[in-house]
Amino acid sequence: MNFPSKLIEDAVNEMSRLPGIGKKTALRLVLHLLKQKESVTEELSHALLALRKEIKYCQKCHNISDTDVCSICRGVRRDRSIICVVEDIPDVLAIENTSQYQGLYHVLGGVISPIQGIGPDELKIESLMERIRLAETEDKVEEVILALPATMEGDTTSFYITRKLKALNIKVSTIARGIPIGGELEYTDEVTLGRSILTRVNYSAD
Structure with a gap:
């Protein structure tokens, strides 16, 4: 040119x-x-x-923010007993746009991918565990929703997190597979994504 x-x-x-x-x-x-x-x-x-x-990243959920703690984590009307785990920030925006979810989030910053050299230590998994442990005294977390991509890497990450959560006696669910296999949340229409959140199912690592 x-x-x-x-x-x-x-x-x-x-x-x-x-x-x-x-x-x-x-x-x-x-x-x-x-x-x-x-x-x-x-x-x-x-x-x-x-x-x-x-720009800052929330110290609790790692979402983008103007302050040290994002507006979602500070929100007084959010259900603090539920944490939705997502791969990255666009997924938070996609779910929020459905107006079907009122819990909190946790941004991993990726998914486990041995081919790309991304292991559990490169993700915000340990901070999720610490966050749940700290919530034992107040605002106890009762459910973790795994809203990760329907890919091999997403399933591997879900399996790993579920095994980690087993000792904490936390209910683990995953969004219903209304999301197409291989699909990314940020490109999914709001109706399908909202229905997937509402009709989430239990997730088992067994």
């Missing part, structure tokens, strides 16, 4: 690093920004810089 300006080329190259953005789409975005007022580009730049410098 030939560019009339090195500045445009550099901007296109940087924009095309984003997932799902090819060179042609990146060029359209760059040319669109050029047509806007300079303040539009400045506001976009400031928002992205603030995102990188000021």
Whole structure:
């Protein structure tokens, strides 16, 4: 692709690093920004810089947050007896958009994948166990929902967590398989995802 300006080329190259953005789409975005007022580009730049410098991760559930503890963990109307375990942050957003779940979350930051060199120690599994142990005195956790991908890696992670939770006498359930095998939660429609949360089933590691 030939560019009339090195500045445009550099901007296109940087924009095309984003997932799902090819060179042609990146060029359209760059040319669109050029047509806007300079303040539009400045506001976009400031928002992205603030995102990188000021974003925090919740100390309890590892969700993205503006503060040390996210708004979900601080929410007075959340059911603290249930924790929904998800692979990553987009899954939290997807479930929240269904408006069918009022419990808490725990973001693992991935799933167990020996092929990619990701083991249990690379995930936030131990902090989940510690979180449940600390809740023994108040706001006791009674159920853990495993809302992980319907893949081999997701099932391996579910099995590992279930075995870890067995000693804590916690009810373990998994979302109903309304989610297609190999599907990712963030791409699942809200009706299917909401129904899967409501019709969750018990999960056994036996």
